[in-house]
Structures are given as C-alpha cells and as structure tokens.
Amino acid sequence: MRILALSAQLPYPFHHGKAMRDFALLTGLAAQHEVKLLAFGTEDEVEAARPLAARVPFRALPRPAHTLPRRFWFLLSGQPDLVGRTWSRSFVGLLRETIFQERPDLLLVEGLEMAPYGLLVARALRSSTLLSWVLDEHNAEYVLQQRAWEIARGEHGQGAQALYSRLQAARLARFERRACLAAHTVVAVSDADRQALLRIAPAAQVAVVPNGVDTAYYAPLPGAGSQDQPTLVFTGRMDFRPNVDAVVWFCRDIWPRIRARCGRARFWIVGRNPTQPVRALGALPGVEVIGAVPDDRAWIGAADVYVLPMRFGGGVRFKLLQALSMARATVSTRLGAEGVEGLVDGEHLALADTPESFAEQVLRLLDDADARARLGRSGRELMVSRYDWRVLLPRFEEAIVQAARWPRKKERACGSH
Structure with missing residues (x-):
C-alpha cells in the first residue's frame, strides 16, 4: 500500500511526544508499505532529520510566518489557532503535486492541525471513494482546552488565559467534529479520547491505538536511582x-x-x-x-x-x-x-x-x-x-488498512446497481 503522511513537523530527532508517535508509526509502517511524508521544517531541522529519509522519504517546507495580519484574520475567521499555525498555500501546492505524481492509496493525517489538508483533498477529489484519509488524533484537542479553561479560571491573574482557552475550546469542538466526520477512520490514543470525540461526532469511525514506548530503548539502567540524595x-x-x-x-x-x-x-x-x-x-x-x-x-x-x-x-x-x-x-x-x-x-x-x-x-x-x-x-x-510499539503497530496497521479498503468496496457496490 502507498501511504502519504502529513505532519506539522519532522518526526526525527524526536524531542516531544507527537514526534515519538509519528516516528514509531511511520517507520513501522515503512517496513511493510511504501510510506512518504510531507511536513514542515527549517533547514536545520531538515538536515537533522536526514537519517529518517532512508526509511521514510520526506519533503519539508518552511512553516508559515505568524504575522499580525494572519493572526488577526484567523481570530475573525472562527477557526481555531491550531489550524492557523499550519495553513500554507505552498503546502497545498506540494500536496497536490505529490498526490498527482505518487497516486497514494491512503492519506495519513498526523494531528488535528493538519486536518484542513485532508478536508481539502476530499473536496478536491469530489468523491471520498478516490482516496481514503485517516486522522490520527494525538489528543481530543477540544478537551485539552476545556481543561485548561477550568484550571485557569480558578487561578489568580489568569483571566486572559482562561478566556483564550474557552474561546479555543468552542472553536476546536466545531472543527474537530467536522474533521472526525469527514475522515474515513479516526485513531484516538485512549478510550477516554474516543468517547470525547464521539460526544461531538457520534457517527465518526473511531479506533483506539494508544501511545507506546520502545521498551528496549527505555530500559532500566544499572544502578538506577540517585546515589547521594533523594x-x-x-x-x-x-x-x-x-x-x-x-x-x-x-x-x-x-x-x-x-x-x-x-x-x-x-x-x-x-x-x-x-x-x-x-x-x-x-x-x-x-x-x-x-x-x-x-x-x-x-x-x-x-x-x-x-x-x-x-x-x-x-x-x-x-x-x-x-x-x-x-x-x-x-x-x-x-x-x-x-x-x-x-x-x-x-x-x-x-x-x-x-x-x-x-x-x-x-x-x-x-x-x-x-x-x-x-x-x-x-x-x-x-x-x-x-x-511496546511492537505490540501496538499491528493494531494501527489494521485500522488504516481497513480505511483504505472501505471506500473501494463502497465504489464497487455503487457501480453494481
């Protein structure tokens, strides 16, 4: 299967959780499938990620500039900030070019911030039967902002932060609902996140594949624990x-x-x-x-x-x-x-x-x-x-393979009438 993945950042070196998940899943899938990645990254980040290219070929564009007019436009647009940080006309052009050249079987969208590109592809193709897309949700994002609002509103001097989180929670809930309903499959990292997504999008197809860990890499160290003080x-x-x-x-x-x-x-x-x-x-x-x-x-x-x-x-x-x-x-x-x-x-x-x-x-x-x-x-x-990722990868692969097959089955069924 040919898989085209989209991510807001290059997943190597992995300095944070999202990159760890992306790296583990994409390199794991690449052992059995043809995986290519489009992402954002600086020249230094692209150079640092060169070891990834041997397993997952990638192309990266500079991140969109966060200019004041751009921020003001997104404030008035009703879209969540998470989306505004990654929207790029140049990336749209690269995505169209890559789909035309590579003819992928599946679009794997890593994170809600990249979901606008999945929605764009679905609209451009005018038929969900032509290219499946999977949304890998690293968080139920609207819940994160709801919780941030609940904490901030009870803290002295956090009024502006509380107001921001409340506004973003509402915007994220609307956008997250739309994205979850449009994707052929949504992958949540926990059952709690799955239930949160189903509350706003009851008809969504949501599987659960939790975050994992390389237990061979994160293994107990000899003489672990402090030697001199607690x-x-x-x-x-x-x-x-x-x-x-x-x-x-x-x-x-x-x-x-x-x-x-x-x-x-x-x-x-x-x-x-x-x-x-x-x-x-x-x-x-x-x-x-x-x-x-x-x-x-x-x-x-x-x-x-x-x-x-x-x-x-x-x-x-x-x-x-x-x-x-x-x-x-x-x-x-x-x-x-x-x-x-x-x-x-x-x-x-x-x-x-x-x-x-x-x-x-x-x-x-x-x-x-x-x-x-x-x-x-x-x-x-x-x-x-x-x-361990070796336990979790087959579950993720099963979820996305089913998504890739589903629309083609639907297309054949429609053509048989």
Whole structure:
C-alpha cells in the first residue's frame, strides 16, 4: 500500500511526544508499505532529520510566518489557532503535486492541525471513494482546552488565559467534529479520547491505538536511582502549557510539604525551552531547572521517584510510559495517568490528586526502597506486555488498512446497481 503522511513537523530527532508517535508509526509502517511524508521544517531541522529519509522519504517546507495580519484574520475567521499555525498555500501546492505524481492509496493525517489538508483533498477529489484519509488524533484537542479553561479560571491573574482557552475550546469542538466526520477512520490514543470525540461526532469511525514506548530503548539502567540524595524528576517540553502548570503547581503546593520532612530532597525539571515561570522555580530550595538534554534516559533513571503532577492536558503521556518502562517508581495525578489501560493504583504506580496526598505518596516511597522496586517491576512488565510499539503497530496497521479498503468496496457496490 502507498501511504502519504502529513505532519506539522519532522518526526526525527524526536524531542516531544507527537514526534515519538509519528516516528514509531511511520517507520513501522515503512517496513511493510511504501510510506512518504510531507511536513514542515527549517533547514536545520531538515538536515537533522536526514537519517529518517532512508526509511521514510520526506519533503519539508518552511512553516508559515505568524504575522499580525494572519493572526488577526484567523481570530475573525472562527477557526481555531491550531489550524492557523499550519495553513500554507505552498503546502497545498506540494500536496497536490505529490498526490498527482505518487497516486497514494491512503492519506495519513498526523494531528488535528493538519486536518484542513485532508478536508481539502476530499473536496478536491469530489468523491471520498478516490482516496481514503485517516486522522490520527494525538489528543481530543477540544478537551485539552476545556481543561485548561477550568484550571485557569480558578487561578489568580489568569483571566486572559482562561478566556483564550474557552474561546479555543468552542472553536476546536466545531472543527474537530467536522474533521472526525469527514475522515474515513479516526485513531484516538485512549478510550477516554474516543468517547470525547464521539460526544461531538457520534457517527465518526473511531479506533483506539494508544501511545507506546520502545521498551528496549527505555530500559532500566544499572544502578538506577540517585546515589547521594533523594531525587524527584519531571521530564517534558517546558514551553507546553500543561507541563508548565504541572511543575509550577508542584513547586508551589507540594514541594514545600516534601522538603519540610525530607530536607535533603531535590527536584529536577528536565526539558527544552523552559519558560520564565519555569526558570524562576530554580530559585526555590532543592529545585534545579536542567533545561534541554541530549538523552533523557539518564535523568529519568536517576529518579528515586518520578512525578507527574498534571492538572490538565489530554491523550496518553509519553513521559509516564517512559518512566514506567525504565522501572521508576512513579507518583501521578489521575489525569496524568489517564488513558493507560491496565494501570492499578498501588501496583504499577501511586495516584494522588491533592497536594497533601501527593506529598504523602512521594514521602512514603522515598522511605521504602522495596516499595519503589515493586512498583518499578510491575510498571515495566505492563509496558512490555501492552505498550511496546511492537505490540501496538499491528493494531494501527489494521485500522488504516481497513480505511483504505472501505471506500473501494463502497465504489464497487455503487457501480453494481
């Protein structure tokens, strides 16, 4: 099967979750199918992604410039900002040229931000029987903004952020509904996301293929855990709003409770592009803002306890899968662990939603090496058996192959009358 994939960024090197999913799925599919990719990227990003080309040939265009007139137009258009960031006439031209030359069997749209191109192709061909398209939804995007609004409206000084999130949630819900109904198949990363998408688009065809982890790459390290003082770790892109909120909330409401009873504890915030509010946390006792690192495994492996204090967001968090795969004892909010089927509180990780209970779970694990080891072993076993990409790829392949066959069956049936 010939597959043409569309993505808002090149998936290698993978600095964030979306790229990790894209890389795993596209390279996995390329072992059995002819896969080509169209994406956005700078000259430096294109050069860095050269190793990908041997497995998945790609072409990339510069990202659209975010000029003030462009932003103003999208504000008045009623379209969500997510769409405005990636709309490009040049990309439309490249897409048309590639479809004409390559004659793909399937258009694989990675992320809602690229869905306008799927809708455009469907309209241009004037018949959904000519080219199937699959929307791989990395999040139920409208839910992410709804949750951001619910958090921001309760925070002092967050009125503008709350208003923005409420506006975007409404716009995303309308656009996401349209995209889900138009795609032949939608792939959600969790059953919770599937249910959220079906609430706004009940007639959509939605399959579930969760995010995964390369358990051979994210394997336990010899002598893992800190050697000198109790260490907590959080990893992630530190200009991503849910991550920023998580570490700010943790340092403000949870960290003082931990330090009051474990004064030697330290907290490492690891991830690229830390915002000013994140950098400011480095002034707190015991908190270190590490920033970008070439390989996050050493930092995850150094954690006595990995923390995931997420208060909003969506999808399935790669950081959780990675920490569990590396057999790290983990404390998470329930929302942070959302979408990972099979997780049992107290068996694979510890769950806590209030500052008091979160601090207690962390302190309990810091005091009990055997409990940390038990959680670590069970968490890794779950990742290997259910969340390794080698387990998940056949499910994704089945979903998209069915989408590619469906319209042709429909076309033959229509022609037989």
